[in-house]
Each structure stands twice: as C-alpha cells, then as structure tokens.
Amino acid sequence: MIIQSKSHPYSVESFDDLASALDASSLPERSHWLVDQVLLQHHAAAFRGRLPELRTVLIEATEERKSYEAIGPVFLDLLGKGLKRDGNLVVVGGGVVQDIGCFIATVLARGIGWELVPTTLLAQADSCIGSKSSINIGSFKNQIGTFYPPHRVLLCPATLRSLPWDEIRSGVGEIIKFQLLTGESEFRELMRDLASLSGQPQAIAKWIHRSLEIKKGYIEEDEFDRGRRNLLNYGHTFGHAYESATHYGIPHGIAVVLGMLTATYVSIQMSMTDHAHFDDVRTQLLPWCEPYGDLLAKVDLDEVVLAMRRDKKNTVDGVNCILTRGFGKMEKRRVDIDRVVAPSLQAFIKRELH
C-alpha cells in the first residue's frame, strides 16, 4: 500500500515475523534505532544481533516519557550517538514510541528519514499512517505535535501475540470505528469475525488492512485534519473525556467504543437517529467494553463535563463532536454542553451501561 502525503509518499509493507520486519529496514549499516524497552524483552530472540549498541536508544513507553521535557534527553542521546540530517531513524513500538519518534524525526534537522515498525494493534490498525504526533508539555496533554509521516511502515501482525488482551481490545475499538464509519454490512461482518478472535489475535490481520485502506482515503483527502478527516474523531470527544475523568483507567480504544455509544445516544437527543439504532449498536459494542462500562458508571459526571470543556478541540463556546445518522452517516456538529451534552451524559451513564 502506498500513502500519498504532502511531505512524501510512503509505503506500508507486511512481514510474517518481527525479525523479517527489522531486517527489512533501510540503511542497516548506519540507521539509528528507537525501541520500546519492554518490547525488546518480549521479543529478545527477534532483536538479537539486530540492534547496533552504539546507535540504539531504548525508551520506556509511558505517558510521562511522551512529554516535551522528557524528549530532550532522548534527542541528546541520539545526537550524541551521531544521528544527523542524512540519517535514518527506525522506530519500533506502539503509539507512545511512535509519537516520540515522529516528533524527533520531524524537528531534527527540519526532518530526517524515519521508518516505523508498529507493534500494538492500535498502532498497526490506525496510528501508523496519517502523519500525526502528539506530545504533552507540563500539565497540557497532546498540545504539541507535528504532521510528518514515516518513509516506510513495516507491519508485522505476529507481534500482537505478546500483547495483553486489553491492549488488543483497545485496538479493536478503533477497528470498529472504521467499520461504523463505512457502513452496516462491513460493521456486521467485522463483529462476526471478532467473536472468534480471542486466543489468536493475529487473525485480525485482515481487519488491520481494511482499517488502513479506509483511513488512507480520509488522510489522503485531508491530511491536515481540516475537514473530512475530522470524522475519524468519531467517539473521541467523549472517549477522551472518559479517559481523563478516570485518570486513564480506561484503555484508549475502549474509551473510544464507550464514546461512540455516547455519540449515538446524543444523536438521539439531537433527533439524528432513533433508539432502535442505538440499542442495536449498544448490544454489539458493550461486550467489548467490559468491565470498563462498570467503571464509567461510577465516575463523577462533573469530572467528565469539566474534561470536555478543557478538550483542545473545543472552543470557548461549545463542544465539537462527531454525531451519527446511522451506519456510515457521521456528521460534525457543535453541541451545547449545558443543555444537551451534560443531561445526555447523565442519562447514558446511569441507564445504558448495564
């Protein structure tokens, strides 16, 4: 698959195992490596002999490391190890490592070559294409970032075997989102396939590719997220607020599923869809949220509303969110927080999560 971008076109290539993906990176004799240190432990055999010690930086994949302040020392480590404008940075890990690697690759010498080996389902099915990085600074979350895609994405669904089930489900949340955005038959086909997923997460490879095909259409048309690409935020305005109000106690993709259910519920209040559609979607999605639906049911509603008011996508006078008229019919709307959002949230959280 080739993705067009304002910076440069880039490829997504698939590999059977991690070792093959690592071997396929360009410029092996002089690339620098940025690698998730936990992943290295889980896949020690695949990495053995493939990471040049003098050109490798290991990092901890946590929210705290994904900050402007914490990235400074990583820059210095890479520069001290000789990374230059004509270099190549191979980034191996999930979303956090990708964010850090993308940010560094964008601003080092105004943009160097980089290649991405995404190793979580979220990264493989969603974030690995689309150019974005998001970085925290101080107490401001994801306020800093860039648009700069890798030069190649080296995809290897076999790495999913080492992931905890919650992290698989988190990726599934975004995969569900892509199919809800596309249409009813695609959504139902996915939900049937997902029923047999447990125990063999690599069987999801087909849906990784279908997700990327869908996302490719959105990002090639609107790379800088000024129009149609906004629809990919379906479920995210509410999902982010749930993550924030639970202090990141809900995995991102699962929060997005809860957010999509919320958006469908709010769409009823906005006379855009009906309760039957909501019930249909709810029956299908709720099993993918357990036990986080119960966690959300206990959350302080004021915390959720406060988080929405703080969301960087919202302006002073309203909440921007993606609502729905049914499968494949999403629309961006501005919704009044006091009159619509707050009462809908209360009803949804109290009544619809059990």
Next chain:
Amino acid sequence: MIIQSKSHPYSVESFDDLASALDASSLPERSHWLVDQVLLQHHAAAFRGRLPELRTVLIEATEERKSYEAIGPVFLDLLGKGLKRDGNLVVVGGGVVQDIGCFIATVLARGIGWELVPTTLLAQADSCIGSKSSINIGSFKNQIGTFYPPHRVLLCPATLRSLPWDEIRSGVGEIIKFQLLTGESEFRELMRDLASLSGQPQAIAKWIHRSLEIKKGYIEEDEFDRGRRNLLNYGHTFGHAYESATHYGIPHGIAVVLGMLTATYVSIQMSMTDHAHFDDVRTQLLPWCEPYGDLLAKVDLDEVVLAMRRDKKNTVDGVNCILTRGFGKMEKRRVDIDRVVAPSLQAFIKRELH
C-alpha cells in the same frame, strides 16, 4: 508581495512606522504576543497600549534562550495564557525571536496561525521569508528546527533606526550576498548605494525589497532546501566556522561576508575563477568587515577547520560549500578539507585580510 509555500501562501506588507505594523496584526481582540524585551524598551511609545498584558510573553533575544530547553517555559507561559489551536501568535523581534516563535507556532497544536514583525535588518532582508526555524539543544547548535512560514510578514524599516551599526552591517552582509548571487551590475549598484548608508539605515528599504524578491525566487522553487536554495548558503560554510572559532565574536552577516571572500579565494584554488575577480570583490567587501577581519587574522586555524568538520551540513567525507565562477555564477561543490580547504584558509587568513 505574496510568497507561495507548501504550508500556505503568505504576504509581506510594508508599514511606515512600528505602531502601524502592530495595529495591522490580525485578530487584535485575541492574539497572543511574543516580543523581544529590549525592543520593547527602545520603542516604548509604539508599543504603549498595544500589548494585552494577559496575552503577552516577553523574551530575551539571546542564543541561550533559543534552545529546546529554554523554549519549554515559553510554551507553558503561552499555553497558560490561553493560546490554543485557533489562536494567532504575533512575533516581534529579530532572528532569535523569530526562530523561537516559528518553532512554537509550528508544533503547537500541529501548527497555529502566526504573524511576524521582523525588527532587525537581517530578519527584514532575509530570514523573515523562507519558513525556517533553527533551535539549539544541549551543545548542538541549530540541530532542531522546522519549515513553517508565518501567515503574514509586517515589515517596518523604520525600526532599523534603533539598531547598532554592527547589526546594520550584519544585515548588509546578507543583502550583499543576494546581489553577488544575481549579477555584476546589481552588485555594483548596491555597493554605490551602501557608500551613503551610514547615519540613515532606513534608506536601505529599497534593498530589503530587492533582497526579498531574489530570495522569493529561490524558496518558491525549492522551499525545503534540497537543490537550488542551497546557493543561498554562499559564504555560510566558512562564515559559520568563523563565528564558531571566534565564539560568536563576529556578527553573523559580517562572518558571511568574510565567508564569501573565503569562498572566492577557494574558487581560485579550484580553478573556477581568477585572482583579479577575487581582488575586485575583496576591495569592495573588506571595508564592510572592519575590524572583524583583524580579529579573524588572529584566530587559530585549527579551530576553524575543526568547526568545519563539525558543521551539520558536512558529511563524514568532505565539506560542502558554495563556490563561484564569478558574479551570479555560484555552484555547490564538495571540497577536500585537508588538501584544499585548510591550506586555502591559511593563505587567505594570513595574506588577504589587511
């Protein structure tokens, strides 16, 4: 003047005085301001009543502030003062303030609107267009940066009146470079005009515009500096080494003039031009370097060569520099440092600076 860019087209607009330029900024009711604190003192009357205290950040325009580490608190100050993705940052100052403002505007919310009021001759005649920012990190100089132009440049040559003469001459260095790149008659016309410049620096407005017109051609053709725009580095490989070896004791544009003389001298050794051309240019340029030519004559040659080896534009096996076949005929060449550059530098510095 409208400049085309991959990010967005932007305008360069001229104003008679600083107050008019400040008044012309967009979104006065909600813009944030990033302002050189020394400039504010020098132009207190023009700024009076124009900077909203709750949305203004003052900075010190020094190399130390132009670092990744020092920019963190500036980000937090601006975010704490409410700067958001739909905001507008008005940046008022010279090259250092522009670098900081451009970097912040690029990576805040993946790119916000910003407007630039350049206040030094270097910034007005050269850096205000072309999209680049350059930021230091640790001991690595200018290794971090972005390509992201302002949305408008508000130009006001009247601000030049408060500049020290050395800073005027520093800007003149880049203006000379543009005319040397263009042709003999343009160069001679400029040098005649410059002879009557002293005491009325704003008379240089005509040459600011001609410099920007020339630069516009280069950057619109090659914004990301991969080809023809490289020629704008004429004098810079040697100039940077001189700045570094004198611990920034030579103002940038004056180091560039010395660098252009060096490049012309090296071009003789490369059989690209002759001594008569060098003597002609030397006679015209040397007066614009005093007393820094004398300073350079005392410098340790090894320091200069070491700085060239460290230059981020040079790769492991040679020095990339722009040489010349005469007025308007510059070419990028790779030159062997031990066999050509070092002996040429020695001869140039010892023999040609008096």
